[in-house]
Amino acid sequence: MRLTAVDRRAASLGLHPGLPLxxxxxxxxxxxxxAANGPADEKLLEAVADWCDGFTPFVALDPPxxxxxxxxxxxxxxxxxxxxxxxxxxxxxxxxxxxxxxxAGTAMAARAxxxxxxxxxxxxxxxxxxxxxxxxxxxxxxxxxTHAFRRAGLKTIGQAASRTRAELTARFGxxxxxxxxxxxxxxEAPISPRLPMPAYRAERRFAEPVVVQDVLLATVKFLAGRLxxxxxxxxxxxxxxxxxxxxxxxxxxxxxVETGAPTRDPWVIERLFREKIDALADPIDPGFGFDLIRxxxxxxxPCRAEAADFSAGEKExxxxxxxxxxxxxxxxxxxxxxxxxxxxxxxxxxxxxxxxQYAEPAxxxxxxxxxxxxxxxxxxxxxxxxxxxxxxxxxxxxFRWRNALHVARKVEGPERIAMEWWHALxxxxxxxxxxxxxxxxxxLYREGAVSWFLHGVxx
Amino acid sequence: MSAAHEKIAFLRATLAKxxxxxxxxxLGHVGADACLAGGLKKGALHxxxxxxxxxxxxxxxxxxxxxxxxxxxxxxxxDYAALEHGELAATGFLELGLDPSRILxxxxxxxxxxxxxxxxxxxxxxxxTVVIEIVGAPKLLDLVAHRRLALGTAxxxxxxxxxxxxxxxxxxxAETRWCVRAAPSGEDEDWGRPVFDAAxxxxxxxxxxxxxxxxxxxxxxxxxxxPGAVVSAPADRPAQAAMAQASAA
Numbered sequence: 001m002r003l004t005a006v007d008r009r010a011a012s013l014g015l016h017p018g019l020p021l022x023x024x025x026x027x028x029x030x031x032x033x034x035a036a037n038g039p040a041d042e043k044l045l046e047a048v049a050d051w052c053d054g055f056t057p058f059v060a061l062d063p064p065x066x067x068x069x070x071x072x073x074x075x076x077x078x079x080x081x082x083x084x085x086x087x088x089x090x091x092x093x094x095x096x097x098x099x100x101x102x103x104a105g106t107a108m109a110a111r112a113x114x115x116x117x118x119x120x121x122x123x124x125x126x127x128x129x130x131x132x133x134x135x136x137x138x139x140x141x142x143x144x145x146t147h148a149f150r151r152a153g154l155k156t157i158g159q160a161a162s163r164t165r166a167e168l169t170a171r172f173g174x175x176x177x178x179x180x181x182x183x184x185x186x187x188e189a190p191i192s193p194r195l196p197m198p199a200y201r202a203e204r205r206f207a208e209p210v211v212v213q214d215v216l217l218a219t220v221k222f223l224a225g226r227l228x229x230x231x232x233x234x235x236x237x238x239x240x241x242x243x244x245x246x247x248x249x250x251x252x253x254x255x256x257v258e259t260g261a262p263t264r265d266p267w268v269i270e271r272l273f274r275e276k277i278d279a280l281a282d283p284i285d286p287g288f289g290f291d292l293i294r295x296x297x298x299x300x301x302p303c304r305a306e307a308a309d310f311s312a313g314e315k316e317x318x319x320x321x322x323x324x325x326x327x328x329x330x331x332x333x334x335x336x337x338x339x340x341x342x343x344x345x346x347x348x349x350x351x352x353x354x355x356x357q358y359a360e361p362a363x364x365x366x367x368x369x370x371x372x373x374x375x376x377x378x379x380x381x382x383x384x385x386x387x388x389x390x391x392x393x394x395x396x397x398x399f400r401w402r403n404a405l406h407v408a409r410k411v412e413g414p415e416r417i418a419m420e421w422w423h424a425l426x427x428x429x430x431x432x433x434x435x436x437x438x439x440x441x442x443x444l445y446r447e448g449a450v451s452w453f454l455h456g457v458x459x
Numbered sequence: 460m461s462a463a464h465e466k467i468a469f470l471r472a473t474l475a476k477x478x479x480x481x482x483x484x485x486l487g488h489v490g491a492d493a494c495l496a497g498g499l500k501k502g503a504l505h506x507x508x509x510x511x512x513x514x515x516x517x518x519x520x521x522x523x524x525x526x527x528x529x530x531x532x533x534x535x536x537x538d539y540a541a542l543e544h545g546e547l548a549a550t551g552f553l554e555l556g557l558d559p560s561r562i563l564x565x566x567x568x569x570x571x572x573x574x575x576x577x578x579x580x581x582x583x584x585x586x587x588t589v590v591i592e593i594v595g596a597p598k599l600l601d602l603v604a605h606r607r608l609a610l611g612t613a614x615x616x617x618x619x620x621x622x623x624x625x626x627x628x629x630x631x632x633a634e635t636r637w638c639v640r641a642a643p644s645g646e647d648e649d650w651g652r653p654v655f656d657a658a659x660x661x662x663x664x665x666x667x668x669x670x671x672x673x674x675x676x677x678x679x680x681x682x683x684x685x686p687g688a689v690v691s692a693p694a695d696r697p698a699q700a701a702m703a704q705a706s707a708a
Contacts, residue, residue: 458651
């Protein structure tokens with residue numbers, strides 16, 4: 001067992017990460033040890049990264065405890081790079097983290113500087129000279145390579161860079177040269193952000209955090225208006241929208257709504273969020289208020305021109321779709337269902353109830369089991385087959401279902417329905433329509449010779 | 460004096476214009492339509508109570524009413540209703556003459572959700588009917604809830620059908636209330652057409668009644684059941700049974 005992290009006091013006593021626990025105990029007998037929890041650390045880092053999304057959409061994880069933020073074009077929103085760095089560091093410190101940070105031309109340079117020269121902001125083009133005095137460890141290479149540098153007498157990045165590239169490549173490989181180049185700002189290594197950048201986003205920052213829910217919704221509507229303009233320019237509508245609420249104390253709440261058809265009407269969007277927020281099992285806790293609200297269209301699709309919607313049928317369809325969206329926002333899209341036919345004669349599989357929001361127009365036609373002017377051949381309510389005990393005599397059929405005895409007045413059958421052999425080795429079913437003395441009409445089937453099941457009830 | 464009269468007459472005329480015109484949908488069954496002053500009122504709340512163990516008959520009757528009213532149909536039902544009474548089958552609706560692709564099915568976790576969804580859906584003028592299927596007699600479904608539904612229907616013109624299982628009819632503000640059970644189908648060779656023993660026990664604009672109604676799946680209308688079919692006079696509703704005989708005569 002080795003130490004993975006030490007606090008300041010332990011460090012001052014000469015302990016450092018990587019030290020075997022036994023050695024550490026020998027140095028400091030009164031050592032307090034806590035088991036490392038890697039997954040929890042990762043989760044925490046993710047949470048901090050979520051929080052950093054408030055500053056720039058491009059946030060990449062740099063485990064075990066680093067984050068890389070691409071602040072290109074985002075710094076001016078907070079009044080410049082200096083203020084931004086100061087704010088991030090101060091806010092994180094307030095949340096109880098030990099923070100070091102730096103801004104530089106490339107991610108690797110910033111990374112190296114953050115570890116060794118906290119708080120520095122490198123002017124454009126000065127990456128090389130700033131990074132040069134740092135020790136080679138700052139390159140974050142593997143231990144063997146770092147050790148090899150040290151043995152070769154190359155103690156700083158600058159010294160390493162002074163060697164010719166051919167020498168370095170021959171000795172340490174091309175990967176090392178690339179790492180060196182990116183650290184010195186000679187090459188660009190793009191960071192891989194955690195989240196894909198949505199094509200459409202709008203956000204609003206508040207000088208004073210907002211608490212009232214109506215203000216939140218009004219803001220969502222305002223942002224939806226801005227988003228709507230962007231969407232309209234490209235002839236698209238949103239299918240999925242995320243509203244992200246950044247709380248002043250660092251907590252983040254993200255709420256998503258989906259629509260059945262491309263939408264860009266701010267009023268509709270606000271209504272969907274209202275439904276969703278109303279129905280949340282854990283309501284939005286404003287705490288001390290939100291200082292940033294962002295609306296993103298996470299998925300957008302081309303949408304036909306609004307002018308095509310004048311015909312009555314189209315308008316009706318649109319209204320129904322909006323209703324389905326509202327209900328889906330409140331109850332979840334898996335609860336708002338539309339029926340589609342299925343190409344099989346197995347009764348329970350002949351139709352499917354699919355989420356209405358995602359339902360494609362049916363490609364199959366509905367097919368009736370009955371002929372014209374005939375009585376229904378399929379029940380209105382289908383049960384999962386329930387066993388019944390059948391008492392059959394010469395001229396009468398009686399069966400017991402759910403503790404009640406039904407005497408058949410009329411029986412018709414059998415209608416044989418063969419199971420699909422390529423799905424399962426189920427026996428074929430012989431279906432009977434049965435009407436009892438009170439007029440209730442049941443759908444029973446026989447499997448094999450003696451097993452009877454009740455599968456549905458007719459109207 | 461006459462000026463005041465004129466004014467009142469003018470106001471009445473304005474009111475008559477402002478209110479939605481009353482639309483009644485004939486069911487096709489002559490006796491019932493006569494009782495209902497022409498048919499089932501559109502844009503109103505109607506209740507259908509299922510007699511115990513005749514839930515599917517009541518479901519079919521409700522579906523048939525919705526088919527008469529026409530337009531897209533939203534069917535709201537609770538999660539566990541499917542376990543007890545069976546899942547609604549699209550093929551079953553199709554056999555009854557309803558187009559399953561015009562049906563939107565909403566599964567809600569509880570009664571509060573059902574009522575909430577219903578009041579939202581009743582604002583959607585594109586819908587024809589909203590069916591609210593409620594099992595048991597929940598406290599939430601009180602007079603206020605009934606009234607709210609009725610108001611919603613009146614404002615939008617969408618018809619609400621409240622389908623009740625395992626509940627005794629009590630207070631209510633519904634336009635009509637039906638107690639439905641299955642009735643034996645005709646004696647012909649192709650038996651099994653849906654026949655309902657439907658008792659109209661509450662009718663705000665007419666007398667109650669009871670009829671054996673057959674639903675014609677092909678023509679999409681009710682008609683008097685085969686005279687050969689016998690409607691059992693329910694022992695638990697003597698007064699209404701007598702009424703039914705009177706109105707059937």
